[in-house]
Amino acid sequence: MTSPAGPQGPPDFENARTRRQKARAAGLDPNHWYAALESKELRPGQSQEVLFMGRPIAVFRGEDGAVRAVENRCAHRHLKLTEGQVVGCKLVCAYHGWAYDGEGRAHIPHDLFGHKAPDLRIGTVPVKERYGLIFIFPGDPERATLRDIPAIPELEGNEPWPHAIVRFDCPGHHSMLIENVSDFTHGFLHRKFQPFEGMELLRCEEVGDRVELEYRSKIAAGRFQDVFINRSESACDHMLACYDYPYHWSNTDDRIKHFLFVLPEAPDRNRHFFIFYVRTDTIRLPLIGPRLPRRLVHLMMQATRYTTLKPLLSQDVWVIRHEQEAWEQHWDKPAPELSPVVRAFQNLAIRKWEEHLARSPKAAAA
Ligand code: FES
Ligand SMILES: [Fe+2]
Known part of the structure; x- marks a missing residue:
């Protein structure tokens, strides 16, 4: 990915000198599954363009309900296929009217003027749906079967945990977001909501392709949220969090969990999806208590999207937009980093990108 700010802007990965410059120039290894859309955003007969590090991909749902993804480029004159329609x-x-199937093969509907029907194909992108999200595998399609979407057993089966998905289009480099979510020193930004209280970092460890964190912190500490959390069996104050490349997740007392899926659309913007899920008995209602039907708790989670999750996380999107602007202007100035979490996250992101470049000389030249 090249600099979003032109020749005077921040350096590319090869020319980056500091850890922060490298982290801000790193891409994400395409050989993973990336959430690109919510399932409900793509009805049968609809298509949408999604970007992975600047590469346009057309994702469409056929009338049979199955999702397919191809390069967003007609083999004829290279128009965007998402300007057309699903038939x-x-x-x-x-x-x-050239028509593309899920294998990327072009079917030409008009006169061939005596030519044999050409065997024209565009690139395809493996795609899967799970947990209410559409995932793409933008890397080498042959490697798609070697990896899977991370397992979230709590969201599978007949009685999934109550959960809510929150999606954001975020004008900032993906590393800024990943650093933001596990760096509890930014509680000041959220002082109105108090999503956590009394943060203490107990452990920060780099283990293979993960950075594991352990925090002591009261979760959902804000006055409004606190009345809905049942702390009678556990205080919900011990969190495991992990940058599980390229994903992020947390687990508080095996009761409150989240997964974060980031799509690096371009050097200066990302799309991301949080899935928050709670064990049903974690939620209580004042006067009634914690024994609530799972469906009711699920509905409460949907309401929480609007009352708390979106307004709270919008603060992060807002601040990341400003961090991106600041980065493009002040990328060469020192940025003293006190948090070991941020340093560890940057080290992992840089190492994984270096590994990807070493395997894919084409990506290095791009
Ligand atoms: S440009 Fe797509 S069919 Fe001609
Ligand atoms: Fe935040």
Whole structure:
């Protein structure tokens, strides 16, 4: 990924000198599954463009309900296929009607003027749906079967934990977001909501492709949230968090958990999806207590999206936008970093990107 700010802007990965410059220039290894859309955003017969590090991908749902993804470029004159429409299970280019199936093969509907039907194909992108999200595998399609979407057993089966998905389009480099979510020193930003109280970092450890963290902190400490948390069996004050490359997750007392999926759209923007999920008996209602039906708690989680999660996390998106602006202007100035968490996250992101470049010389040249 090249600099978003032109020749005077921050250096690319090869020319970056400091750890922070490298972390801000690093991409994410495409050979993982990345959440790109919520399932509900793509009805049968619809298509949408998504970007992975600047690469346009057309994701479409056929009339059969299955999702497919292809390069967003007609093999004829390279128009964006998402400007066309889905017909049956094919994505049809708006100009001459060439129709693309899930294998990327072009079906030409008009006169061939005596030519044999050409065997034209565009690139395809493996795609899967799980947990209410559509995931793409933007790397080498042959490696897609070697990796899977991270397992979230709590969201599977007939009685999934009550949960809520929150999506953001965030104008900042993906590393800023990943650092933000596990760096509890920014509680000041959220002082109105108090999502955590009394933070103490107990452990920060780099283990293989993960950075594991352990925090002592009262979660959901704000006055409004606190009345809905049942702390009779556990205080919900011990959190494991992890940068589990390229994902992020947390687990508080095996009761309150989240997964974060980040899509690096471009050097200066990302799309991300949080899934928050809670064990049903973690939630209580004043006067009624904690024994609530799972469906009711699920509805309460949906309400929480609007009352707490979106307003709270919007503060992070807002601040990351400003961090991105500040980065483009002041990238060469020192930025004293006190938190070992941020340093560890940056080290992991840089190492993984170096490993990817070493395996893919084409990505290094881009
Ligand atoms: S440009 Fe797509 S069919 Fe001609
Ligand atoms: Fe935050």
